Amino acid sequence: MDERPFQRIVLTGAAGRLASVLRAPLRELAHCLVLSDLMPPGEAPEANEIFRACDLSDHQAVGELLQGAELVVHMGGISQERGFKTILQGNLIGQFNLYDNALAHGVKRIILASSNHVTGYYRIDQPVGPQMPPRPDSLYAVSKCYGEALASFYHDRHGLESVCLRIGSCSPQPRNLRALNAWLSHADLCRLIRCAALAPQAGFAVVYGVSDNAEKWWHDDDAERIGYHPQDNSGRYRDALLDATEPPGQPYSVWQGGKMYLRDYRKPETWT
Ligand SMILES: NC(=O)c1ccc[n+]([C@@H]2O[C@H](COP(=O)([O-])OP(=O)(O)OC[C@H]3O[C@@H](n4cnc5c(N)ncnc54)[C@H](O)[C@@H]3O)[C@@H](O)[C@H]2O)c1
Numbered sequence: 001m002d003e004r005p006f007q008r009i010v011l012t013g014a015a016g017r018l019a020s021v022l023r024a025p026l027r028e029l030a031h032c033l034v035l036s037d038l039m040p041p042g043e044a045p046e047a048n049e050i051f052r053a054c055d056l057s058d059h060q061a062v063g064e065l066l067q068g069a070e071l072v073v074h075m076g077g078i079s080q081e082r083g084f085k086t087i088l089q090g091n092l093i094g095q096f097n098l099y100d101n102a103l104a105h106g107v108k109r110i111i112l113a114s115s116n117h118v119t120g121y122y123r124i125d126q127p128v129g130p131q132m133p134p135r136p137d138s139l140y141a142v143s144k145c146y147g148e149a150l151a152s153f154y155h156d157r158h159g160l161e162s163v164c165l166r167i168g169s170c171s172p173q174p175r176n177l178r179a180l181n182a183w184l185s186h187a188d189l190c191r192l193i194r195c196a197a198l199a200p201q202a203g204f205a206v207v208y209g210v211s212d213n214a215e216k217w218w219h220d221d222d223a224e225r226i227g228y229h230p231q232d233n234s235g236r237y238r239d240a241l242l243d244a245t246e247p248p249g250q251p252y253s254v255w256q257g258g259k260m261y262l263r264d265y266r267k268p269e270t271w272t
Pocket residue numbers: 012013014015016017018019036037038039054055056057074075076077078079080089090094113114115116166167168169170171
């Protein structure tokens with residue numbers, strides 16, 4: 001295999017937390033890695049990287065960004081619960097602009113950052129997989145369901161491939177008890193993106209982005225299909241987390257989405 005199988009990869013959300021972790025592995029796969037965000041990332045572009053400012057809610061700008069790209073790794077947009085108008089711009093319009101322009105410019109595959117919160121309203125004693133109906137736990141998660149639906153539609157209609165990653169809780173170390181199930185280590189995130197980029201036939205896939213944790217809520221077949229074999233395990237942090245974080249048995253801990261459950265949607269800021 002060519003050491004750099006892609007001419008051009010676009011990485012959106014390049015100034016964000018996960019994209020910062022992904023720059024190094026993606027640089028190894030592409031002759032040119034295009035970093036894009038509203039503002040430049042903290043770390044200046046390396047030799048085979050360039051930065052292009054782009055607001056995902058601007059259809060024409062996204063079209064210009066995607067010219068010549070074979071693969072898009074879409075980490076950009078609103079990454080937590082916000083009012084609807086904010087989510088509308090960054091995620092609903094942003095994801096449409098991405099798919100519409102990807103089709104127009106011949107992009108072969110999109111790796112779409114979805115979220116485990118798409119199924120956050122399942123209880124923690126229920127094993128869950130992508131074949132089960134979404135049960136989003138927030139407006140943010142609803143916007144991720146929409147992204148997955150776009151991905152499915154553009155694949156069925158036009159063969160544009162997508163690997164939708166229902167990313168768990170990605171951090172250097174698990175931060176709370178929920179992360180015993182939901183943790184995705186940085187090293188496993190990099191493994192996952194590599195598999196999603198290189199799988200010979202991705203088609204339309206939905207994969208939970210989690211490490212090989214001893215405790216598991218999520219099970220999927222597409223992880224195997226794209227060759228993702230995580231290697232880290234939150235289990236070794238268990239005792240330390242029990243000592244250091246919130247006591248078990250909180251009202252929100254019965255839901256897989258955890259603290260998303262605490263938000264009250266009867267407030268005016270739900271709209272803004
Ligand atoms: N971090 C996690 O553990 C986690 C878990 C589940 C899902 N995800 C998803 O993974 C992706 C990356 O997460 P992250 O933690 O790096 O998020 P982040 O908030 O750190 O980064 C997102 C980036 O998107 C950019 N952005 C926002 N609106 C934009 C717009 N209109 N146009 C262009 N850029 C815009 C922001 O400037 C930011 O740099 C997100 O889609 C998030 O929903 C992350």
